[in-house]
Amino acid sequence: MKLKLDVAEMAEEFFQDAHLLGIVAPIRDYQFCWYLNQLFRFRFRANNDIEIQMTKKSRSYYFPIYEYAEPNQFLVHYLYKNHHDGEYLLPEFRHLDFLWLIKGDNVQAAFIAEMISSIRTINGVQLVVELTNEKIRNKEHLIF
Incomplete structure (x- = not known):
């Protein structure tokens, strides 16, 4: 008997409160984190425990994830690097350098709009857009 993991249901649950x-910003990931930390007074840190590893064409690709949990809230920010060595975490969004997942407490649209506006002020940032769940074909790639 073979058991099959229902990834679609897992993805829906994972993105329920997210x-x-x-973000298009052709700068190094650690440099971008530094800018975000300065701008928002965050403390993004690389979390190697949730780093995403994908194997394609018998090669391994590693996508670092930076994490910041807001104190006294149930709100966590995850910053993913979308590409590594010619491969993409979300191939449908090849043009994006970073993916920023905000997960937890119910977040108001005004808060997201304010964040987008602030991120756009960072030197090197060319585009910031909110991605809707329907547009993301490979959601399971973001689940850690």
Whole structure:
């Protein structure tokens, strides 16, 4: 008997309380985190425990994830690097350098709009857009 993991249901549950921003910023991930930390007074840190590993064409690709949990709230920010060595975490969004997942407490649209506006002020940022769940074909790639 073979058991099959229902990834679609898992993805729906994972993204139930989440917002995803796509960012075009051709700068190094640690440098981008530094800018975000300065701008928002966050403390993004690389979390190697949730780093995403994908194997394609018998090669392994590693996508770092930076994490910041807001104190005294149930709100966590995850910053994913969308590409590594020619492969993409979300191939349908090849043009995006970073994916910012905001997960937890119910987040108001005004808060997201304010964040997008603030991110756009960072030197090197060319585009910031909110991605809707329907547009993301490979949601399971973001689940850690």
